[in-house]
Every structure is written in structure tokens, then in C-alpha cells.
Amino acid sequence: MNGKRQPLVTIGDYRMISLRVARAKAQKYAEMVANGVSPVATARRDRGAESKVEVLREGAELYLATEMAGKSAEYQRTTRRALEKDVLPVLGAKSIKAVTADDIRAICDQIKGRGAPKMALHTRNAVKRLYEYLIARQLAATNPAELIPARFIATPDSRTRVLAPDEIGTMLRAIYASNIRRPLKLALHLLVLTMVRKSDIVEAAWSEFSLNGARWTIPAARMNRGRDHVVYLPHQAVALLRELQETQASRNFVFPSVRGDDRPIAKSTLNQAVKSLGLDVEHFVLHDFRRTAATHLREMGQPSDAIEKALAHTVKDTPGGAGHAEHTAQQRQILQLWADFVDMQIESGRPRVAG
Missing domain, CATH: 1.10.443.10 (Intergrase catalytic core)
Structure with a gap:
């Protein structure tokens, strides 16, 4: 790039990534290089941003900005709404590692109190996915939402059951x-x-x-x-x-x-x-x-x-x-x-x- 040899950028562990995703990443990196952007420098910058993340709101913003990029508009909207409506106003200023299962359960109970048990379950699932992301980046050690079985939040009738x-x-x-x-x-x-x-x-x-x-x-x-x-x-x-x-x-x-x-x-x-x-x-x-x-x-x-x-x-x-x-x-x-x-x-x- 710009006549200079660039360090190699890895796409991912071949055991954990599909060919379709690998090709998409390779195309993305190729486009970055064509536009004069270094994939390696970008990755380092992102890792630098991750190192500054401490409270849940910062972690959620990083998650929404990076992990949500390839999702459908509807998926992004419902995930963002679940986090911003009920979770971040209560837990946004709390340390990522200090959030407990009781914190998540209390939020879900509050949502159920509004007569929206399915939304409570959706919110629990959104937090669970958020913490899976944070754990993968070593920003969290445990997943508090994972400690709450779905059946303790909502029990939808199978005749109307729709998988999230x-x-x-x-x-x-x-x-x-x-x-x-x-x-x-x-x-x-x-x-x-x-x-x-x-x-x-x-x-x-x-x-x-x-x-x-x-x-x-x-x-x-x-x-x-x-x-x-x-x-x-x-x-x-x-x-x-x-x-x-x-x-x-x-x-x-x-x-x-x-x-x-x-x-x-x-x-x-x-x-x-x-x-x-x-x-x-x-x-x-x-x-x-x-x-x-x-x-x-x-x-x-x-x-x-x-x-x-x-x-x-x-x-x-x-x-x-x-x-x-x-x-x-x-x-x-x-x-x-x-x-x-x-x-x-x-x-x-x-x-x-x-x-």
C-alpha cells in the first residue's frame, strides 16, 4: 500500500470461521487497502478503543458499532432498542464486570410488570449476546444473563412460539x-x-x-x-x-x-x-x-x-x-x-x- 510492504492481517481461525464469512472479510480488507486504509492499523485502533472500555454503556456502544454492522436493519433496531430502553438507563454507568444476574433479572421483572414478558425475554437475550461479545474480547469474564434460564423470564405458548x-x-x-x-x-x-x-x-x-x-x-x-x-x-x-x-x-x-x-x-x-x-x-x-x-x-x-x-x-x-x-x-x-x-x-x- 502506497508502495510500502504492509504487515499481514489475519482473517480468523479456519476452524471457527466459514468460507462465506472469510471471503466477506477478505473483500472488506481488499476494499480498505484500495481506499488507502490499513486493515492492520484499523484493527490496532479498534483494540485500543476496546482497552478503554470499562462501563457497560461503553461496551454496548462498541458492540453496536462493530458487531451490528453486518446485521439487518430490523435486527439492529430491535437489539439497540432493547439495550437503550431498559438496560443502559439502569446499568450503563456500572462496571462491565460488576453487573450481576440479579441486575438483569430485576430489569426483566420490571419489563414483565409492564405486561411484556416476551420483550423481557428478548432483552435478556440481547444482554446475553452483548456479554458473549465482551467475553470474546476479554472485557468480561462471565455472562450474567446466561445464569438466568429463559423459562424463569417468560413461558410462551408453543402455539404462538417464535424463535428469536x-x-x-x-x-x-x-x-x-x-x-x-x-x-x-x-x-x-x-x-x-x-x-x-x-x-x-x-x-x-x-x-x-x-x-x-x-x-x-x-x-x-x-x-x-x-x-x-x-x-x-x-x-x-x-x-x-x-x-x-x-x-x-x-x-x-x-x-x-x-x-x-x-x-x-x-x-x-x-x-x-x-x-x-x-x-x-x-x-x-x-x-x-x-x-x-x-x-x-x-x-x-x-x-x-x-x-x-x-x-x-x-x-x-x-x-x-x-x-x-x-x-x-x-x-x-x-x-x-x-x-x-x-x-x-x-x-x-x-x-x-x-x-
Whole structure:
């Protein structure tokens, strides 16, 4: 840069960072160099700023300015609101290391007193993510929010249960870090990405897929409404299916029973796999993934009728409605947008390595 040799800047530990994130970081560093900015000097300056952080408000400002940069506008808004509305006015001047679980519990109780238990849980989760960030940068030693189980803050009804963004990431990271069989990990990930019912995944047959066309046609015989349902697969789902295909244990079922090729895994298998993880995700059943996807997509501004179609719900056709080509493009867009959002949640909780 400027004719001078620059020190090497590291992107991160290859064991802890995905190829997608590594490429994004490499592109960011390349753009900085092209603009005459040294990535190494910038990293040193940021570390210098971190060394001056002592109270929670300073830590939160650093977190919001750096960690939130790659998040969606909605995610940034809700996280900032949770911290600035209820947490920082009370604890902002307190030393980061002096904040206790009792402090966080008191704030959550105050929010619940306003009749907003879900907001209390969201606030606890925002503080938990903040402290994960601070611990990774050695600005905190413990996470006070982690000491408060979710069930002691709010107990949402499973029929209305929607996973918060950080819960999506927590669950999928735990799934991949667990000892359950690799095919079951991929099955659970596909269940999240495709917005289908558990039985659709469990009974999926290879004959239903066109991986080159990124389509999965679930036959009418297996659908509640008695019509074929086409799932327009995001590229992440295609990659998972190709991995399963390469290690294909069955010519018939995508997820065959370990007892034989002639039948799929039992419907209870995925429930048992999730239960074995012992996650701090309360009042959750696998069917909640569908509601979770629909809710977050609506918050992203996607049309409700298109979301309902992605869920294989019956939607009344309207005059002048979308034609086949437009419908296909819309469904592909929705499922790809959702898969990218899920990716972001998985990556957001991975340990970072300073570069």
C-alpha cells in the first residue's frame, strides 16, 4: 500500500470461521487497502478503543458499532432498542464486570410488570449476546444473563412460539456441535431452511428432488391439501442435499432408517435428537420453525400470501395475481432470503478471532 510492504492481517481461525464469512472479510480488507486504509492499523485502533472500555454503556456502544454492522436493519433496531430502553438507563454507568444476574433479572421483572414478558425475554437475550461479545474480547469474564434460564423470564405458548434470531443461531450451532448422527444434523438444518413440516423431511424420497433445478416436489399424496407442493430450494439446502447424496445410504429415502433401506427414520427421531441437546430454548417444538420463518419473513416486509404459499397453506387466488413465472421467482426469493437470514444467525454467535 502506497508502495510500502504492509504487515499481514489475519482473517480468523479456519476452524471457527466459514468460507462465506472469510471471503466477506477478505473483500472488506481488499476494499480498505484500495481506499488507502490499513486493515492492520484499523484493527490496532479498534483494540485500543476496546482497552478503554470499562462501563457497560461503553461496551454496548462498541458492540453496536462493530458487531451490528453486518446485521439487518430490523435486527439492529430491535437489539439497540432493547439495550437503550431498559438496560443502559439502569446499568450503563456500572462496571462491565460488576453487573450481576440479579441486575438483569430485576430489569426483566420490571419489563414483565409492564405486561411484556416476551420483550423481557428478548432483552435478556440481547444482554446475553452483548456479554458473549465482551467475553470474546476479554472485557468480561462471565455472562450474567446466561445464569438466568429463559423459562424463569417468560413461558410462551408453543402455539404462538417464535424463535428469536439468537435462538435460531444457538440451536443450529448446538446441533452441529453435538454427537448426533450427521444425517440428522442435516435433516434438522433442512427443516429450518425449507419451511416444511417434519413429516415432509422424514418421508422425503430422492425421486422428489431436482437438485440441478433446485426444486423439491412433495407429491399430493403426502400433502394435507391434496396437491403437489414445490419447494424452491435455496443454495444452502441444495448443498446439504448434495452432501447427503454423496454419502447416500439409500436409493429410496433421503433419511433412511438405520434398520433398513425400505423405510425412513421414525417421526420421533428428530424430536429425540433435539431433546438430547439440552438447549436453553424453552417451550419449543419442531413445528415452531415454520411459524418462526413466517414471522421473521413478515418482519422483513415479504408479502403474506407468498409466505403462506411457501408454507403450503391454501391461498385464495385473486384477479390479476402473480403468474407462474412471477410466483416461482417470488418463492425462490423468499426461501433464499430466509436461508441467508438463518446463515447470519449461525455466524453471529461464533467466536471471533481478532485480525
